[in-house]
Amino acid sequence: MVEEENIEVACRKAVEEDDGPKGVCYCFWGPIYWFKMLAVEMHWSFVFGVVSIYGINQGLGGALSRIGTEYYMKDVQRVQPSEAQVYSGITSIPWIIKPIWGLLTDVVPIMGYRRRPYFILSGMLGVVSMLFISLHSKQQLVFAILALTAGNLAGAVADVTVDACVAQNSISHPSRAADMQSLCTLSYSFVDFCYISSFFKGFSFSLLPNGVFGLLTFPAALISLVGILLSEPQVSNFAYNEVNQKFHDAAKSMWTTLKGPDVWRPCLYMYISTMVSLNINEGLFYWYTDSKEGPSFSKEAVGYIFSMGAIGSFLGALLYQNVLKNRSLRDMLFWTQLLFGLAGMLDLMLVQRMNLRFGIPDYLFIVIGEAVSQMIYRLKWMPLLVLCSKLCPSGIEGTFFALLMSIGNFGDLSSSWGGGLLLHMLNVTRIKFEDLWLAILIRNILRVSPLCLLFLVPKGDPNAFMLSTKDEAETSEPDNIELASLIHSVDDKF
Numbered sequence: 001m002v003e004e005e006n007i008e009v010a011c012r013k014a015v016e017e018d019d020g021p022k023g024v025c026y027c028f029w030g031p032i033y034w035f036k037m038l039a040v041e042m043h044w045s046f047v048f049g050v051v052s053i054y055g056i057n058q059g060l061g062g063a064l065s066r067i068g069t070e071y072y073m074k075d076v077q078r079v080q081p082s083e084a085q086v087y088s089g090i091t092s093i094p095w096i097i098k099p100i101w102g103l104l105t106d107v108v109p110i111m112g113y114r115r116r117p118y119f120i121l122s123g124m125l126g127v128v129s130m131l132f133i134s135l136h137s138k139q140q141l142v143f144a145i146l147a148l149t150a151g152n153l154a155g156a157v158a159d160v161t162v163d164a165c166v167a168q169n170s171i172s173h174p175s176r177a178a179d180m181q182s183l184c185t186l187s188y189s190f191v192d193f194c195y196i197s198s199f200f201k202g203f204s205f206s207l208l209p210n211g212v213f214g215l216l217t218f219p220a221a222l223i224s225l226v227g228i229l230l231s232e233p234q235v236s237n238f239a240y241n242e243v244n245q246k247f248h249d250a251a252k253s254m255w256t257t258l259k260g261p262d263v264w265r266p267c268l269y270m271y272i273s274t275m276v277s278l279n280i281n282e283g284l285f286y287w288y289t290d291s292k293e294g295p296s297f298s299k300e301a302v303g304y305i306f307s308m309g310a311i312g313s314f315l316g317a318l319l320y321q322n323v324l325k326n327r328s329l330r331d332m333l334f335w336t337q338l339l340f341g342l343a344g345m346l347d348l349m350l351v352q353r354m355n356l357r358f359g360i361p362d363y364l365f366i367v368i369g370e371a372v373s374q375m376i377y378r379l380k381w382m383p384l385l386v387l388c389s390k391l392c393p394s395g396i397e398g399t400f401f402a403l404l405m406s407i408g409n410f411g412d413l414s415s416s417w418g419g420g421l422l423l424h425m426l427n428v429t430r431i432k433f434e435d436l437w438l439a440i441l442i443r444n445i446l447r448v449s450p451l452c453l454l455f456l457v458p459k460g461d462p463n464a465f466m467l468s469t470k471d472e473a474e475t476s477e478p479d480n481i482e483l484a485s486l487i488h489s490v491d492d493k494f
Contacts, residue, residue, distance in 0.1 A: 038183060041176065042169050045230070047183070052226050053162045055187035057155060061219035062188075063310065067303050068212035069148065070285050072133075076210065077141050080429050081282040085420030087145055088282070092416070094153035095409040099254075101157045102164065102399035107246040112234040118157055119227025126154030126220025134214035151216070158223045160402045170389035181385045182321040186314065254400055257393045265456040266391070267407050270384055273337065273450035274411025278419040278443045283428045283436055284347065288366075293433045295362040305366055312371035316378030329383050330454050336380035341447035343373045348440045351433075384408075387458070419443070 039047045069091075073084045094101075101118075110117035129150035133139065139147075166184060170177040257263055287294040288302055297305070324332065346369035349355055355365040388404040422442065426435040 034179070038176070038179060041173065042180070046165055046169065048229075049162050049165065049226055050180075050183055051187045052222055053158050054184045056222050057158060057219040059188040059310070061155070061216055063307050064212050064216055064219075065151070067299075067306055068216070070282075070302075070306075071299065072144070072210065072213075073282075074286065074289070074430075076138065077144065078430075079141075080424075081286045082420040082424040082428070084282040085279065085416050085423065087141075089413045089416040089420075090145060091148040091152050092409065092413060094149060094156040095159075096406050096413055098156055098160050098163075098402035098406045098409070099399055102160045102402035103247060103250055105157070105161055105164075106399050107250060108240075108243055109235045109238050112236065112238070113232055114235065115161055115232050116227045116230045118161065119230060120224045122154040122157040123220055123222070123224030123227065126151055126223060127217045129154065130213045130216040130220060134210050134212075134217075137210055151220070154220060154223065158226070163401045163405060164399075166389060166401070170386075170392075174390070177386050177389055178321065178325040178382075181382055181389065182317055182325075184385075186317050186321075188310075188313070250399055253393060254403060257391070257400065258403070262458075263391050266384070266387060266458070267404065269333075269450065269453050269456040270388075270404075271407050271411045271414075272453060273333075274408055275414040275418070276446040276449050277340070277415055278422055278439075278446060279412070279415040280419040280423055280436075280439050280443055282420070283423045283433070283439060284351075286428075286430055287351065287433050287436055290431065290433065292431070297363070301363060305363075305370055308367050309370045309374035312373065312375035313378045315371075316375035317382065319375075320379055320382045324379065325383075325386075327383075328459060329387065329457055330459050332383045333380065333454055333457060334451060336376055337451055338448055339376045340373070340380055341444050343369070343376050344440065344444035344447055346372070348437055348444065351437045351440060 035047065069088070070084075073079050073087065079087065105114060105118050108114075129147045132147045133144060162184075166180050169180055173180075258267070285302070288297045288305070290296060346365070350362065350365055350369065355362065388401060391404060392400045419439075422439050426439050428436050428439060
């Protein structure tokens with residue numbers, strides 16, 4: 001009892017410190033109090049899990065994986081840009097079927113634990129898959145795709161558990177929903193920013209393409225470490241014969257929630273707005289590194305360019321957290337969607353070499369364009385992420401949040417394959433880029449088309465939105481979590 005009172009006092013003090021008057025010095029000590037507030041109010045293991053998975057595994061690991069895969073497909077497998085787009089979509093399938101991993105971690109414990117074994121096993125899978133690619137200089141394409149898919153599977157399983165923690169804490173602490181999304185984004189972007197600002201970046205770029213996959217074993221191993229250190233109550237006498245019924249109940253609850261207009265309308269907007277923004281990044285990457293038609297950037301230069309997007313994303317998260325988090329959802333989506341389309345015109349100016357006419361070097365122009373595009377993209381997605389965290393029904397927070405995120409991931413897959421088809425139709429190949437400008441123009445026009453669908457999303461502040469259900473009165477207030485079980489509480493002491 002005394003311990004609970006001490007925790008409550010510490011929580012209240014941390015919140016008061018973070019919500020107190022803000023001056024110039026707040027820029028320095030403010031983030032420290034903010035992290036302290038979240039660690040006390042949500043429990044330190046939640047913050048550790050978010051920083052580890054979003055920051056190290058997805059931030060640092062994602063930056064290394066993207067640049068490594070780009071060069072691996074181009075220089076080792078020697079595929080066309082349109083083919084690389086299709087293969088990129090295939091390897092991302094584990095992220096699209098995240099609800100399956102959510103259901104498994106929610107209702108099927110292993111050796112009495114619902115979370116720890118999945119973290120540990122997924123980390124081991126990530127280590128093995130990355131070693132498989134790094135130790136084979138020339139692997140058959142089908143086995144390479146399988147290994148990359150397995151690596152994405154490891155990341156998706158870890159991600160769905162952390163997503164569940166964010167979703168439940170967003171319900172139990174609705175006023176902190178935006179803070180938690182900011183924590184996820186800032187962890188992702190800040191770690192990536194520290195990486196590109198360190199000496200380590202030059203070393204990692206020198207290992208491209210195969211050697212960088214060896215480095216990716218370390219972020220994957222961190223997933224297993226999270227599982228080892230995880231504080232989670234053990235399930236006793238779990239009735240495995242009831243698993244089928246629990247799967248059925250969870251699927252029924254998801255369908256009941258999803259078919260409500262408050263849920264399916266923003267989900268439809270999220271999918272369409274992602275799908276129509278065709279992904280032609282492979283065509284642009286091949287052009288960046290072409291010695292005749294393009295600027296012929298080095299591996300280190302391309303790595304800098306791709307990683308500089310993290311700075312834009314980091315600034316976007318800061319801007320949303322401190323200025324825009326209470327803005328109307330429709331207003332935010334209108335301006336960010338419009339600016340997202342306009343930012344794409346920078347790629348068109350670059351491919352047409354218009355920047356040289358103004359005396360702006362290719363490298364500087366593309367760095368600015370990447371940072372601006374990623375900042376706008378982050379501002380576009382953060383209010384949607386906050387809204388998604390509020391749409392999750394109690395009891396299946398992890399699985400339903402994974403379902404909502406998989407809708408966005410399916411939009412990414414559609415965008416990638418649609419972009420690959422567009423590149424193929426315009427005959428953009430490894431050495432031919434005459435119509436790349438047209439692909440960019442078509443993409444930019446499609447980016448602003450979702451503006452006519454803004455009626456699908458709520459008008460007000462996403463932080464104030466709460467999902468109403470028939471069983472709301474019967475649902476008890478969820479407890480603080482310590483990266484522990486999120487469905488059918490197994491520890492009656494909480």
